[in-house]
Each structure stands twice: as structure tokens, then as C-alpha cells.
Amino acid sequence: MAEESKPVKGKGKDNGKDKEKAAKKIQEALGGLSNDQVNQLLDLNPALASELSSSSSSDPNAAVEALKRLNLQDIMTGLASSGKNVKDMGAYKFWATQPVQKFGEDENPDKPFEEGPIKIQTVDEIPKEPSPLIDGFEWATLDLTKDEELKEVYELLNGHYVEDDEAMFRFNYSPSILKWAMMPPGWKKEWHRGVRATQSRRLVAFIAAIPVELRVRDKVIHASEVNFLCIHKKLRAKRLAPVLIKEITRLCNLEGVFQAIYTGGIVLPRPVSTCRYYHRAINWPKLYDVGFSHLPKGSRPQHQIKKYATPESTKIKGLREMQKKDIPAVQKLLTRYLAKYQLAAEFDDHEVEHWLWHNSDDTPDRVVWTYVVEGPHKEITDFISFYCLESSVINHPIHNNVRAAYLFYYATEVGLKDEVDRAELKSRLNELVTDSLYYCKKYKFDVYNALSLMDNGLFLEEQKFGPGDGQLHYYLFNYKANPIAGGVDKRNRLDLEGLSGIGKTQI
Numbered sequence: 001m002a003e004e005s006k007p008v009k010g011k012g013k014d015n016g017k018d019k020e021k022a023a024k025k026i027q028e029a030l031g032g033l034s035n036d037q038v039n040q041l042l043d044l045n046p047a048l049a050s051e052l053s054s055s056s057s058s059d060p061n062a063a064v065e066a067l068k069r070l071n072l073q074d075i076m077t078g079l080a081s082s083g084k085n086v087k088d089m090g091a092y093k094f095w096a097t098q099p100v101q102k103f104g105e106d107e108n109p110d111k112p113f114e115e116g117p118i119k120i121q122t123v124d125e126i127p128k129e130p131s132p133l134i135d136g137f138e139w140a141t142l143d144l145t146k147d148e149e150l151k152e153v154y155e156l157l158n159g160h161y162v163e164d165d166e167a168m169f170r171f172n173y174s175p176s177i178l179k180w181a182m183m184p185p186g187w188k189k190e191w192h193r194g195v196r197a198t199q200s201r202r203l204v205a206f207i208a209a210i211p212v213e214l215r216v217r218d219k220v221i222h223a224s225e226v227n228f229l230c231i232h233k234k235l236r237a238k239r240l241a242p243v244l245i246k247e248i249t250r251l252c253n254l255e256g257v258f259q260a261i262y263t264g265g266i267v268l269p270r271p272v273s274t275c276r277y278y279h280r281a282i283n284w285p286k287l288y289d290v291g292f293s294h295l296p297k298g299s300r301p302q303h304q305i306k307k308y309a310t311p312e313s314t315k316i317k318g319l320r321e322m323q324k325k326d327i328p329a330v331q332k333l334l335t336r337y338l339a340k341y342q343l344a345a346e347f348d349d350h351e352v353e354h355w356l357w358h359n360s361d362d363t364p365d366r367v368v369w370t371y372v373v374e375g376p377h378k379e380i381t382d383f384i385s386f387y388c389l390e391s392s393v394i395n396h397p398i399h400n401n402v403r404a405a406y407l408f409y410y411a412t413e414v415g416l417k418d419e420v421d422r423a424e425l426k427s428r429l430n431e432l433v434t435d436s437l438y439y440c441k442k443y444k445f446d447v448y449n450a451l452s453l454m455d456n457g458l459f460l461e462e463q464k465f466g467p468g469d470g471q472l473h474y475y476l477f478n479y480k481a482n483p484i485a486g487g488v489d490k491r492n493r494l495d496l497e498g499l500s501g502i503g504k505t506q507i
């Protein structure tokens with residue numbers, strides 16, 4: 001598996017240049033296809049575009065071989081995020097043994113099935129001890145309240161976590177974002193699980209979970225959200241990932257939690273939804289220098305800089321930074337807004353405080369920015385938020401990081417009227433995002449990233465977010481659910497009509 005896939009989770013870059021190069025190679029290899037057909041194929045398979053464009057070979061057969069690895073059915077359903085990612089169900093040796101939906105089962109869109117747990121268990125059935133690890137390694141629980149243990153997790157992820165397909169960028173979660181992401185209300189120390197080398201004590205693998213009240217359509221599940229699965233590069237392809245996944249499952253089960261949500265850039269059995277990444281350049285010259293953005297054919301750098309200029313000021317009357325006193329109003333507004341999505345978390349006041357309010361007293365290294373709109377009667381009518389996640393630029397002579405803002409949650413009363421006027425909602429969301437762009441620039445972000453989830457289809461193009469080469473698949477563990485729209489159509493283009501049923505972001 002490891003050799004076959006380089007996961008891209010929430011990772012990706014502007015894929016325009018890759019597309020141009022890849023289209024040329026496909027035309028050379030296959031001939032006879034119209035430009036539109038080639039574009040369709042590449043839209044559906046953005047990672048194929050980067051694979052073909054980066055392959056040094058000028059042999060047209062290389063392109064044919066890459067195309068052959070794609071399963072036609074998957075291409076047509078947009079499932080193949082890259083030829084390397086897709087395997088037959090039988091090839092998922094580990095996942096075939098787990099309570100997850102399988103490819104080929106219940107896939108008739110005209111016959112929705114009843115949603116619910118796949119396997120019912122009780123806490124008494126769950127082993128009290130972890131499975132043994134191979135000689136020389138041992139289990140460890142990481143105490144993230146201790147700076148030195150937080151630093152160990154930070155260093156493991158900083159050196160070994162998710163990279164893009166071409167190993168140009170690697171996520172660099174700061175210690176503050178790690179605390180934010182892994183220690184929300186109700187967090188459990190036991191769910192921060194690692195593997196150490198017995199002799200050196202070095203942390204070589206990690207996986208984490210946090211509690212989440214997850215709503216799938218009309219059912220609320222007391223679930224966990226699994227994230228930060230990471231194995232040291234020297235220990236890859238040794239089937240350690242299944243051991244870590246089984247261990248975090250056991251630890252969740254011991255707390256009576258039998259369902260989980262997780263996301264990833266690779267195709268596993270079986271996504272409940274698939275979203276696409278979009279990127280809005282802010283500091284275009286830097287993005288160009290590091291190879292994140294390309295110079296479109298016929299354009300000039302000056303033109304790109306002008307295109308991505310950000311507003312000089314904000315426009316919405318009453319827009320201001322969220323304060324502590326806004327927590328209850330934001331919680332209510334967010335809850336009402338998320339109700340329209342088929343997959344969303346339920347947040348109480350404590351969670352809203354944790355996820356959305358920046359407490360300037362306790363975090364020098366800021367993670368989240370939230371802006372509210374206060375109406376004439378002091379009511380909160382809208383809010384928008386983003387968080388900061390940097391990526392390291394691997395082996396670049398000048399730049400060592402890209403500072404990315406990720407669009408987080410938002411809500412607006414305009415979308416909550418009895419009869420929502422789509423044009424009005426579109427216009428309001430565009431205003432909110434434009435104003436947030438002003439702050440992204442002010443806080444020196446290089447790029448603004450967003451997925452095709454929530455109502456994002458209403459503003460992504462207008463706000464100059466371009467499609468990236470990354471997809472994010474949503475998975476449910478031990479829960480059967482009918483597919484949920486991810487905001488892109490069968491051609492992996494923004495579905496402006498359907499929008500997305502996903503109201504859940506993952507850090």
C-alpha cells in the first residue's frame with residue numbers, strides 16, 4: 001500500500017500547470033481525443049495530472065500505463081483520486097476485515113438503505129490490554145499537557161506527516177494547533193496514542209481521537225474523530241497502520257464509543273462523501289516561487305498579482321472580531337445553520353468557545369480567527385472563521401514555509417429564512433468571504449484554502465479560488481450511511497446546483 005499511495009490529505013496545490021502538461025502527454029499517447037474529453041478526464045483525476053506532469057519520462061507509453069491503472073468505473077464516478085490510490089476490494093487486506101462499507105455493496109442510488117451501526121458490541125467484549133507490538137517497540141500514551149510530550153508529537157508530524165504527491169510540501173502543525181485540534185472539551189489523554197522504540201524512547205508512530213457528537217441526517221451519534229495517523233518514514237509498509245487503527249478503535253470502544261469519522265486523501269472502502277480542495281492565492285509571487293501556483297499560459301506575473309489583489313478594507317457594517325460574550329449567540333446561529341447539512345457536528349457553548357473564540361490571553365501562537373456581524377439590536381447575524389495551518393516547503397533555497405488559512409465554519413441569517421433566496425445567500429456569503437480575505441492578508445497568509453463543502457460552491461469561483469489537485473474523502477467507521485454530496489459533480493467540478501451535504505470540517 002505504502003509504495004502505491006502517497007496520501008494527500010487536505011493537501012494539494014493549484015493544478016492548472018499540471019493539467020496543461022498532462023493533457024499534452026495524454027494527447028501524445030492516445031491521440032484522437034477531443035480537448036474537452038482530455039480535460040474531463042483530468043478534472044476527474046487531479047492527482048493523475050500531477051503524476052503525469054511530474055514524470056520525467058517523455059515516453060508516451062508511460063501515460064498509457066498510468067491511464068491503464070485507473071479502473072474505468074472509478075474514473076466515471078470520480079472516485080479515483082489517482083490511479084495509484086484505487087485497488088479492488090479484495091486488495092484491502094485490512095479494511096476488508098473492518099466494520100466499514102464495502103465497494104460494490106448497497107451502491108444503487110435508487111435504493112437507499114437504512115442507516116445505522118454495522119456491528120453491535122458492548123464494552124465488556126473489548127480487550128482491556130493492547131495487542132502486543134513487535135520486539136523493540138512499545139505502546140505509549142502521550143500527555144499533551146506536558147510541553148516535552150507535545151514537542152515529541154510535533155517533531156514526529158513535522159518530519160513525517162502528510163506530503164503532497166511530489167513531496168514539495170509537508171504539513172507543519174504547530175504545537176498550538178495540535179493542542180487546539182486534539183484537546184477540545186471532553187478530550188481524553190488515552191486517545192493520544194503512540195509507539196516508542198523501546199531502547200531509544202523515540203516516538204515513531206502516533207494516532208489520535210477526539211470526542212464528537214456527530215449527526216448523520218437525523219441521527220446523532222456519540223462518536224470519535226480520528227486524526228493524525230502518522231508513522232515514521234523508516235517504519236512504513238510494515239502493516240503498522242492497521243495496528244494503530246485497531247488500537248485507537250479499542251481505546252474508543254473502552255469508553256463506549258463505537259463509531260468514528262475520519263478523512264483522508266486516499267481511497268479506502270468506502271467514502272461516504274468526497275470533497276475537492278480549492279485554493280485562493282494571496283501572496284501569488286511566493287506561491288509561484290515555491291511551485292504551489294503556476295503562471296497560466298499567456299499570463300504575466302503582474303497580471304496574476306493584480307488578479308489576486310485583496311480588499312483594502314472590510315465592507316460589511318457591524319463586522320468585528322468575535323468576543324467571549326458572543327459565544328452563546330454564535331453557538332445558536334451555527335447550530336441552526338449546520339442543521340441544513342446531512343453530516344455535521346453538534347457544538348455546545350464550550351465547544352464553540354474552544355473552536356471559534358481566540359483567547360488572546362492564552363495563545364501567543366494564534367490558531368483561529370472568527371469575525372461576527374453585529375446587527376442594530378446587538379444581535380449576531382453572521383459569522384465567518386478560518387484557522388492557520390502552515391506547510392513546510394521541502395528543499396527550497398529561499399522559502400521554508402507556506403502560511404495557509406483554512407476556511408472553517410460560517411453561518412448567516414440570510415441562509416436561514418423560511419424561503420431562502422439563493423441569490424441573496426450567494427451575495428451575502430461572497431461579502432463575508434471578501435471581508436475575511438482582507439483579514440487573511442492582514443495576518444500575512446500566503447493562501448486561503450477551502451473545500452467544496454457547506455455552501456462554498458456559491459462563492460469559490462467568484463472569490464477566485466481555483467481547483468486543487470487534492471480531494472478529501474469522508475469515512476464513517478462502523479456506520480452505514482447513504483452517500484452525501486461533496487459539492488462536486490461527477491466530473492469533479494463544482495456542483496453549483498446541488499451544493500454539498502457536508503457541514504463538518506476536519507483539522
Ligand SMILES: CC(C)(COP(=O)(O)OP(=O)(O)OC[C@H]1O[C@@H](n2cnc3c(N)ncnc32)[C@H](O)[C@@H]1OP(=O)(O)O)[C@@H](O)C(=O)NCCC(=O)NCCS
Pocket residue numbers: 001002003007008009091092093094095096160161162163228229230231232235236237238239240241242263264265266268
Ligand atoms: C498513512 C500511514 C500511517 C500509512 O502507513 P504505511 O506504513 O504506509 O502502511 P502500513 O503498511 O502500515 O498499512 C497499510 C494499511 O493501512 C491502510 N492505510 C494507509 N493509509 C491509511 C489512512 N490514511 N487511513 C486509513 N488506513 C490507511 C492501507 O489501506 C493498508 O490497509 P489495506 O491493506 O486494507 O489497504 C503512513 O504512510 C504515514 O504516516 N503517512 C504520512 C501521514 C499520513 O498520510 N497520514 C494519514 C492522514 S489521512
